Amino acid sequence: MSGPPELYQSQSGDPPLPTGERGSRILAPLRAEGARGVAIAVVSAMVFFTVVIVAVLSSSGWPEIRRAFFDGEVFREAFPKIVDRFGLNVFIFVVAEGLVLAMAMLIAVLRSLHGPVFFPLRILAAGYTDLFRALPTILVIALLGFGAPALRLSGVPTSKVFWAIVALTLVYSAYVAEVYRAGIESVHPSQVASARALGLSRRKTLRFVVLPQAIRRVLPPLLNDFIGLQKDSALVAFLGVTEGLRESQIIQFENFDFTPYVALALVYVVITIPQARFVDWLVARDRRRRQTGVGV
Amino acid sequence: MNAQVNGRALVLEDVHKSFGKLQVLKGIDLSVAEHEVVCLIGASGSGKSTMLRCINLLEPVDAGRIVVHGEEITARGVDVNRIRQRIGIVFQAFNLFPHMSVIRNVTLGPTEALGMPRSEAEALGDELLGRFGLADKRGDYPDRLSGGQQQRVAIVRALAMQPDVMLLDEVTSALDPELVAEVLNVIRELAAGGMTMVIATHEMGFARDIAKRVCFLDAGVILEQGPPERIFTEPQEDRTRRFLQSIIDAGRM
Amino acid sequence: MRRVLIGVAAFGLLLAACAEENPVIAPTGTGTPPATAAECTTANQAAFESPGRLTIGTGNPAFPPWWEGGESPGSEFEFNDPARGEGYEGAVAAEVATRLGFSFPDEIGFVAVAFNESFAPGPKDFDFVLQQISYKAKRDEAVDFSESYYDVNQALVAAQDSSIAGATTVAELADAKLGAPIGTTSLDVIEDVIQPSQEPNVYDDLALAIQDLKSGAIDGVIVDLPSAFFITAVQFTKGVVVGQFELESQEYFAMVFETGSPLVECVNLALQEIRADGTLDAIHQEWLADKTNAPVLS
Numbered sequence: 001m002s003g004p005p006e007l008y009q010s011q012s013g014d015p016p017l018p019t020g021e022r023g024s025r026i027l028a029p030l031r032a033e034g035a036r037g038v039a040i041a042v043v044s045a046m047v048f049f050t051v052v053i054v055a056v057l058s059s060s061g062w063p064e065i066r067r068a069f070f071d072g073e074v075f076r077e078a079f080p081k082i083v084d085r086f087g088l089n090v091f092i093f094v095v096a097e098g099l100v101l102a103m104a105m106l107i108a109v110l111r112s113l114h115g116p117v118f119f120p121l122r123i124l125a126a127g128y129t130d131l132f133r134a135l136p137t138i139l140v141i142a143l144l145g146f147g148a149p150a151l152r153l154s155g156v157p158t159s160k161v162f163w164a165i166v167a168l169t170l171v172y173s174a175y176v177a178e179v180y181r182a183g184i185e186s187v188h189p190s191q192v193a194s195a196r197a198l199g200l201s202r203r204k205t206l207r208f209v210v211l212p213q214a215i216r217r218v219l220p221p222l223l224n225d226f227i228g229l230q231k232d233s234a235l236v237a238f239l240g241v242t243e244g245l246r247e248s249q250i251i252q253f254e255n256f257d258f259t260p261y262v263a264l265a266l267v268y269v270v271i272t273i274p275q276a277r278f279v280d281w282l283v284a285r286d287r288r289r290r291q292t293g294v295g296v
Numbered sequence: 297m298n299a300q301v302n303g304r305a306l307v308l309e310d311v312h313k314s315f316g317k318l319q320v321l322k323g324i325d326l327s328v329a330e331h332e333v334v335c336l337i338g339a340s341g342s343g344k345s346t347m348l349r350c351i352n353l354l355e356p357v358d359a360g361r362i363v364v365h366g367e368e369i370t371a372r373g374v375d376v377n378r379i380r381q382r383i384g385i386v387f388q389a390f391n392l393f394p395h396m397s398v399i400r401n402v403t404l405g406p407t408e409a410l411g412m413p414r415s416e417a418e419a420l421g422d423e424l425l426g427r428f429g430l431a432d433k434r435g436d437y438p439d440r441l442s443g444g445q446q447q448r449v450a451i452v453r454a455l456a457m458q459p460d461v462m463l464l465d466e467v468t469s470a471l472d473p474e475l476v477a478e479v480l481n482v483i484r485e486l487a488a489g490g491m492t493m494v495i496a497t498h499e500m501g502f503a504r505d506i507a508k509r510v511c512f513l514d515a516g517v518i519l520e521q522g523p524p525e526r527i528f529t530e531p532q533e534d535r536t537r538r539f540l541q542s543i544i545d546a547g548r549m
Numbered sequence: 550m551r552r553v554l555i556g557v558a559a560f561g562l563l564l565a566a567c568a569e570e571n572p573v574i575a576p577t578g579t580g581t582p583p584a585t586a587a588e589c590t591t592a593n594q595a596a597f598e599s600p601g602r603l604t605i606g607t608g609n610p611a612f613p614p615w616w617e618g619g620e621s622p623g624s625e626f627e628f629n630d631p632a633r634g635e636g637y638e639g640a641v642a643a644e645v646a647t648r649l650g651f652s653f654p655d656e657i658g659f660v661a662v663a664f665n666e667s668f669a670p671g672p673k674d675f676d677f678v679l680q681q682i683s684y685k686a687k688r689d690e691a692v693d694f695s696e697s698y699y700d701v702n703q704a705l706v707a708a709q710d711s712s713i714a715g716a717t718t719v720a721e722l723a724d725a726k727l728g729a730p731i732g733t734t735s736l737d738v739i740e741d742v743i744q745p746s747q748e749p750n751v752y753d754d755l756a757l758a759i760q761d762l763k764s765g766a767i768d769g770v771i772v773d774l775p776s777a778f779f780i781t782a783v784q785f786t787k788g789v790v791v792g793q794f795e796l797e798s799q800e801y802f803a804m805v806f807e808t809g810s811p812l813v814e815c816v817n818l819a820l821q822e823i824r825a826d827g828t829l830d831a832i833h834q835e836w837l838a839d840k841t842n843a844p845v846l847s
Contacts, residue, residue, distance in 0.1 A: 061670065061671060064670035064671065065670050067670070067691070068668075068669065068670040068691065069670075146757070146760050146761065146764065146766075149761075149764055149765070149766045150760075150763070150764030150765075150766075152764070152765065158766060160750075160766070237751070237753070238753060238757070239750075240728055240750030240751060240752045240757065240758070240761060240766075240767070241748075241750065242748065242750075242751050246731070246751055249731055249732075250731060250732075250736065250751060252665070253664070253665075253731060253732035254685065254687060254688070255687045255688065255690075255691065256667075256668035256685075256687070256688040256690075256691035256692055257668070257691055258665075258669070
């Protein structure tokens with residue numbers, strides 16, 4: 001029944017399609033230039049940064065800046081307090097992000113439904129993304145955070161943190177839904193055709209073929225929005241709740257010193273860089289699972 | 297039920313299809329018997345792909361009807377997914393799912409569309425992959441495979457649905473010449489096994505070997521059809537002659 | 550390669566040249582220290598932001614009862630125009646300016662500043678800030694303060710039907726949800742004196758705190774005593790001033806200067822003058838008399 005095995009081996013030494021370099025794109029051109037190129041790059045970088053640092057440190061305003069922004073004693077007082085309060089920010093953005101990822105998916109899927117019977121849902125989804133991308137985030141937080149408790153309705157939660165999370169979820173779901181939509185539309189229609197041709201329903205095609213590919217494609221912009229959300233978690237301070245940024249402001253005003261801002265900045269840098277590297281790693285690892293470019 | 301469609305695997309009656317103002321199919325009539333292998337030849341744009349996509353209901357027809365094993369699939373209210381499960385189609389551009397391994401590509405249809413248990417689907421998949429020399433690739437992702445291997449997997453993926461009819465749309469046109477043979481051999485095997493097939497192809501030599509009947513598509517209709525020996529050596533129509541001549545001139549026959 | 554290095558070096562030199570020259574304020578004048586505020590001004594003409602004028606920074610909007618008289622067309626200030634010289638701080642500013650030798654209102658200018666501009670490094674566009682800023686030892690390291698122009702107590706405002714409206718002791722506030730605007734010593738009172746079981750809310754500004762007070766999200770707001778009376782009279786008429794707090798060391802408002810400014814001495818001389826001749830009392834009587842009676846919460 002089966003033919004001789006040799007018939008099914010590739011005739012040429014046809015190599016598998018390339019999976020892409022794992023190395024950093026920044027260094028790639030340097031490698032291409034060769035050793036001389038690397039030497040020039042390193043030396044010019046060193047010279048440039050030395051010049052910049054010397055220029056800043058020797059400016060006449062530097063001692064004032066140093067006292068106001070880089071005061072060691074204030075830093076030591078501020079840092080632990082800020083880190084402690086930052087725990088609330090973490091709680092807010094982790095919970096909100098979970099809700100956002102789910103809700104945005106729902107909106108994106110609603111928007112991509114075909115057929116006249118789904119028209120109201122599509123309009124609703126489109127209207128939602130229009131509205132909540134138009135409204136400034138702080139406005140939504142203020143309306144919900146001050147307005148909702150003011151209604152004094154029983155059963156309506158009065159927790160400011162609750163309403164901040166709700167507001168952030170509503171706003172960011174609109175942005176992330178558009179990111180998902182871009183991802184979904186970037187999946188080549190031939191993928192959908194192949195899945196439907198097998199007899200898979202629209203829903204299953206979306207679930208097994210489109211969405212897994214779509215999400216993988218938009219991991220970097222998803223992280224972008226998540227990072228934005230992490231910063232916006234500070235907006236709960238507008239409602240009166242003390243979180244990381246507010247704590248740094250309180251210490252700032254007590255001491256008339258900006259060092260707490262630097263401490264807060266350090267916290268944000270420390271948490272953000274690993275996330276960026278993690279997504280880079282995910283993207284590199286998944287490169288093989290992205291479409292290898294053959295269209296219809 | 298029209299007596300003509302009884303016992304036929306696939307019947308197309310006066311099928312018309314337009315894309316906007318462009319009329320692609322202008323009245324296709326075709327009847328394919330059980331276990332028959334029909335090859336479609338014709339210039340690009342003659343409507344071969346469109347015809348196959350209409351049979352699979354990937355494109356809705358504008359007029360005419362299509363009947364598969366006695367069931368009119370172009371009728372209103374038909375369950376499109378169920379029909380497509382009975383008809384396998386393989387495209388020129390393989391279109392494997394890049395985020396899934398080969399075995400998962402093959403078992404997705406059976407498990408999700410047919411509701412087959414995973415273990416059963418995998419057993420079926422492994423058997424088919426083994427039959428066509430791809431057993432050692434089961435865990436690989438499509439990007440690791442050559443073009444010929446990917447296309448063979450695409451055929452296996454369609455076969456895993458255990459269709460009644462297989463439609464092959466220029467499945468070797470995107471392949472490097474040295475990889476074409478392995479795919480053609482798979483198709484030969486299927487034909488030998490009795491699969492009813494409609495194959496659009498440029499490979500004339502292959503068509504001559506494998507086809508029970510060759511149809512020449514031109515300007516949206518089947519201009520001429522018949523056994524391969526007759527079509528290739530004594531075409532009746534002038535345009536058929538010119539088409540075959542151009543193929544010979546291009547050194548492809 | 551050489552071109553690259555030359556280009557980079559040139560760029561660096563350009564940067565260095567652009568580093569702003571910041572004039573260091575050095576005391577001028579020689580010999581005997583000035584005896585009057587006006588003499589001090591004459592001796593330190595060059596130290597003023599705009600020689601021949603006194604430039605004062607304050608917050609926008611200008612809140613009563615510190616500033617009164619309403620807005621002026623053409624002025625950037627909302628609620629009240631500080632240049633009118635009305636309200637407690639407005640009157641103090643006008644008086645101090647006069648003692649310094651400037652004629653009111655022509656030789657006095659006001660600029661709107663954000664709170665953190667009063668202590669930010671870098672050149673300033675004002676001579677000092679006058680904005681209900683309290684003296685704190687820690688703050689003194691970053692700026693220079695004048696002497697007190699107002700000894701202030703913090704007070705508690707609550708809704709009249711609230712559970713704490715009738716409180717007479719600090720202990721009764723233990724379970725209350727309190728709020729305070731940021732940057733004020735109100736927060737210190739909450740943390741050091743009241744020490745409630747619930748986290749206090751800290752707001753960007755007083756208006757947001759009052760919003761939450763009205764809606765019942767918080768039970769009380771801690772704010773300086775004169776502002777507390779203003780709130781219950783105008784912004785939240787259903788509120789009451791429950792009481793005021795007395796701390797071990799008296800809190801006071803002072804003007805805020807750049808570190809090393811010679812003008813501190815001049816302003817202090819002016820303040821001593823208006824205190825000694827009763828002018829300060831008169832100003833207090835005019836603008837804050839009805840805003841000081843509240844029981845002390847012990």
